[in-house]
Amino acid sequence: MNPNLPSVKMARGYHHGDLRATLLGAAKSLLAEKGVEGFSLRETARRAGVSSGAPKHHFRDVRALLTAIATLAFDELADRLEAASSDCSADRMTRIHGQGAAYVRFALEQRARFDLMWRVALLDMNDPERCRAGDRAFAAMDRLVRGEDAPELEHSDPRMAPSIACWSIVHGFARLAIDGTFGLGVDAAERAADALLPAVLAHLSV
Amino acid sequence: MNPNLPSVKMARGYHHGDLRATLLGAAKSLLAEKGVEGFSLRETARRAGVSSGAPKHHFRDVRALLTAIATLAFDELADRLEAASSDCSADRMTRIHGQGAAYVRFALEQRARFDLMWRVALLDMNDPERCRAGDRAFAAMDRLVRGEDAPELEHSDPRMAPSIACWSIVHGFARLAIDGTFGLGVDAAERAADALLPAVLAHLSV
DNA sequence: CCTTGGATCTACTCAGTGCATAGATTGTCT
């Protein structure tokens, strides 16, 4: 055992050793249990076994912590979208539908985190990491819809319409499912989504 | 001046006279100024010129007040959707697009209230009035998409796919616009929405 | 008229929150 290497699992003394990661973990599970509205920084600190002022040294404030979590979530979503669109044997429309299904699945599985990703009032929207991760997720969708070598454009450019249409329908469906339109409770939403999403995506022409 | 009729504008004494309506008004304007996250029951009471415990007699708790506001908002949205689809000279698809535009316009104009309508954790989702108003808004869209005399179905029924598709794309677009995807700030979002929405809706086939 | 009951409103308390500050502790570098 080499006591010199900056071990991640340091014996917990006055200094925690890896508080930043521990806080992120505690925050994630608290979020999953209580949802965005039930989240609190103090409770996160409590779960990390640390005083309520300790997080300050790793996250400027609660917004910074939430922004970090949202960033991780956006990256995870981007991973999933990229994975879903990597089956090159399928034709374009099939891949688009598959990616849409992955988007909705992510939203339903990671309800609270997905919710958080869009809570602009709670996030630092100018955080460069968050922007990067968000753009990465959108880019995965955009590449599939507008093609690999389409020119990069502003989101608001009218030539983006096909990608925005695809994103809108999938995002809107995910939100409706999460927000209880197809029945409250996770099971009801998931069953409805499975039964409904393919039929819904059939109405998208891009 | 008949002092017997229960005037809405009673001179403000110990009893307010019309506190319920005043609270709703104060809450609405507070919401518009500070957004859902910045809303507080105490500040609402303060603006209504009344102590912080006074609202209790008109709304069980903050959730009941917010639910009442969401209900009013859903009814207002339903009114707008019905008005937008009433132009019988236009063909079906034109009317659907017009209704979608009305939906997005409402969301952008009434940002905070639209936001609130979908904050399930803050609302009493079982409140019958809220359910009624919500269903009314959806029904306006559904009638236009599936036809006046289509059978009534559960939202999650696969035969609802055309209406859900329409709702999803419009709702998703509105959320993206509100949540700053097309640029932060009201102006940017509105300009982008104007430029983008028609092109986006062109990809919807119902 | 006058009293009595019920509705409305005030005043206070409590637990909980985010944030700021001051001070204790510890690892690291010279």
Add this chain to the structure above:
DNA sequence: AGACAATCTATGCACTGAGTAGATCCAAGG
């Protein structure tokens, strides 16, 4: 060894939603 910087604790402040006890007022009935 000594000093420094980073990390963590402890405390205080202003705010929140919610609960309780009591003041006030209105509108009946005697």
